[in-house]
Amino acid sequence: GDSVTQMEGPVTLSEEAFLTINCTYTATGYPSLFWYVQYPGEGLQLLLKATKADDKGSNKGFEATYRKETTSFHLEKGSVQVSDSAVYFCALRNFGNEKLTFGTGTRLTIIP
């Protein structure tokens, strides 16, 4: 079955540090890949997505590249801010299916 493995947290960084959160997946078929973010007390918001190999999703300074050969979709940001503190979820969705399979989430805390 489909599965997503992402970096265990929590992750604590200083403001302006470089961020990487690793995500790898196992899927039947050719999935679309997503990063969602959850701020305290809120639902999930789509951060970025990629639908085919070598696609790069980007938003708010975050980037992730769909790597089919390594089945990975690592999230990166060059300079994090305190406002980036949240829980980040990597997810996949197979073609023609609304079901999202999520990783366990990585809690990120940025200290000033």
Add this chain to the structure above:
Amino acid sequence: KAGVTQTPRYLIKTRGQQVTLSCSPISGHRSVSWYQQTPGQGLQFLFEYFSETQRNKGNFPGRFSGRQFSNSRSEMNVSTLELGDSALYLCASSSRLRTSGDANTGELFFGEGSRLTVL
């Protein structure tokens, strides 16, 4: 455009009771999915409804059920509540156009969730 609305936001029940949660999707969206979020199991897919029909179901016991109305609003019901049902229940809607195959599966928009506590 209004987002996905879930009610109630918080509720407390006791073991053995049942609960009904409601979700109003974004206007024009016909697909509604439900997820359970717990610290131990993370985010798990419950089911998806499209045009009043359940299209996909996760691995949950029959105590968990749902339905969708003609206006695309959806409800989920949990009967005979157990302590382990305490969770944040998230609803998501999408602009999915068709039932399967080469359906255009649009972006999922999530509500803020209904937090259920079972005592």
